[in-house]
Amino acid sequence: MTIVRSRAVVALILCVALSAAGCAATRARRDEPERSGFLGDYSQLAPEKGYEAQLVYVNPSAAWSRYDSIYLHSVTLWEDEETAKLSPQDQKMLTDLFYRALHDELGTYFTLVDHPTARSIAVRAALTQARGAKVALRTVSSFVPQALVVSTATGLATDTAATVGSASAELEVLDAITNERLAAAVDARAGTKTPFTTRTFSKWADVEAACDRWAERSASFLIRQGVRTKPGAPPAPKE
DSSP: OHHHHHHHHHHHHHHHHHHHHTSOSEEEOOSOOOOOSTTSOOTTOBOOTTOSSSEEEEOTTOOGGGOOEEEEOOOEEOOOTTGGGSOHHHHHHHHHHHHHHHHHHHHHHSEEOSSOOTTEEEEEEEEEEEEOOOHHHHHHHTTOHHHHHHHHHTTGGGTSOTTSOEEEEEEEEEETTTOOEEEEEEEEEEEOOOSSOTTTTOTTHHHHHHHHHHHHHHHHHHHHHTOOOOTTOOOOOOO
């Protein structure tokens, strides 16, 4: 009987592990996103039903179908109290991480160009806040309810637990020649404390997952708007 029970417990753990791997790695933050200044004019942005980002603007007169390539600007990291404390190596790692996510995802569906053309859109993006997870505490609080209560209590002010990472980003899509704004978004995401994922023990795992999510949503948005995909591109990602 003991052996049977042990096998049942192992099977249950494996089941939880496999199901957790399919869960969202991050969630939208509920607090009001800060404006870093990266976008300059925020007056056009507002919450929009049907869009995941917290603040969104889509130019109603944009002729999206005339564009067939993307010029991706370098990603920037905007300084706040926390990012200012990061080493230059970590700061570069974060901007590289977000740029790579955008480059790889957009490059899957669209032609990326080195120089702006008359048929290109320009994509600008910035990380405006990044918090690494406290890995040791996070590992404990994923399994011990008492630790979870304590860590959540210390994070209520910003809607994130002390043991998960979080990030904020601002993105803008422009006509690459005229710089007319075609779309813009502000968003913030936080970790979900999902156990048994391959990224559980990485300090920057939640920030990486947020960057991956923003890259995926950017590609999906541009496909929906009608920007021309490159020859041989795979089907559009599911919503």
